Amino acid sequence: MTMRTRFAPSPTGFLHIGGARTALFCYLHARHSGGVWALRIEDTDGERSNQAAVDAIFAGLDWLGLTPDEPPVWQSANVARHLAAAEQLLATGRAYRCYCSRERLDALREQQRQAQIKPRYDGHCLRLTASDTAALAADQPSVIRFKTPTTGEVMWQDWIQGPIRIQNEELDDLVLVRSDGTPTYNLAVVVDDHDMEINHIIRGEDHISNTPRQIHLFQALGWPVPEYAHMPLLHGPDGAKLSKRHGAVSVLQYRDDGFLPEAVNNYLVRLGWSHGDQEIFSLSEMVELFDVRQVGRSATIFNGSKLLWLNGHYLRQATPQRLVPEMLYQLQRAGIPEPQRDWLLAVIPSLQQRCKTVVEMVEVGRFYFVDSVQPYHEAAAAKHLTAAILPALTDLVEQLTQLPPSAWQAADLEQLVRQVVAAQALKGMGQLAQPLRVALTGRDTSPSIFEIMVLLGRERSLARMHSCLVWMTQIS
């Protein structure tokens, strides 16, 4: 039997980093075992579900490179099936109609809370006689409740958590169909998972308490019970569960912040899973090595600094071609006119090795894409473009101007700068290199100035130097 698993988000907002991790683990588990990874959109909450959220989820998964093997299933399309299952349970005596009012249920819960016992339905309507029911049915709205066994226990071997056993007396008679005739979550999930032939369910630990109820439903409907793996939750810096209203941001925010999906996936897979001391995993390596049974049981705190380090790593080892679309995206966001592809390709190597995000690449490399680097970064200009260095800088520019165009190579340029440093009896290379850097880039941090001069070419480099000398003369 082929292994089939699914990722089942509810489209009530963007795909956040916790959801992405669940999706990744499902994906890896399926791929690793040669199984199928399906996607189901749990859009049965008409109030909160919306198309924008569905699009955001697709976009998020797509960006991460996690493509489901089958077209997505919309839970809302299966309502008739869900209701048929409820009818079946009613017919087999595994469910019953309940006429309790919300007021009664609220009062009951309040009472139980005060008595410090677990709030649960008291089975009031289970004890109704046929004539009671007939009388009520005439004008009272009703829900369908599952008749949960009152004794015994339900147990499953969780692939991550190990054996979990829950006493049936801890459970209550959950509502399967609301008074408006719509199915509830637990019913819909069970029916859909069965219909989709899902046999491995990987989901967050917050679903553990649903599992015994769902197992009961599978059994009552005469269906095979799937295997379960409940993943520890992702927590924010404060130690509380990460959620949309609590610290979590959309995975697409990471794209906007200049992260690469390979870095995000790599970061996420190491949250709860490891393979010895290995830190770097390509997606295919993850597929090969991932074993859901090795996932740890303790919750983990999301901490961005390692993600940043990983992103720097992936940036450094990416081919320039790989980074072209990323750069174009960020340049556009930064409001910088789109450069020629060849120019971009030429310039990327000098940026990728020293930056941690694509956003930073654009910031650092801004001088490559603009006509003028003035006004200069204020502190950098104040520190390096001093009256004291003006003679040396002027001398350097003159000599560079006289340099034959064929000698406009990194090694030759460096040699010439060193000569001027010596001739002018400067304290060190930095005395001259830093002012030159500001002239070329407008800032005092940048890629190698010789690399820059070669890339910009003789004309543009000299033009920037000349306008710098003019600027310095004006302010002194």
Next chain:
RNA sequence: GUCCUGUUCGUCUAGUGGCCUAGGACACUGGCCUUUCACGCCGGCAACACGGGUUCGAUUCCCGUACAGGACGCCA
């Protein structure tokens, strides 16, 4: 409150009774390299929640305590 789960350096983790004076990574930090930034290299800091068992021997097994998280809806 009840039930479920967890607890190794600040963070992510290795560790399945002796290999542990507890390993790696990030972060932080000292140094080297260097024209800047970054990379790279060398070094440092820093943890088995607590208390009982079991055992010749516990980070590893059992129990309890504390703390943390999750779940307790006609939400998903």
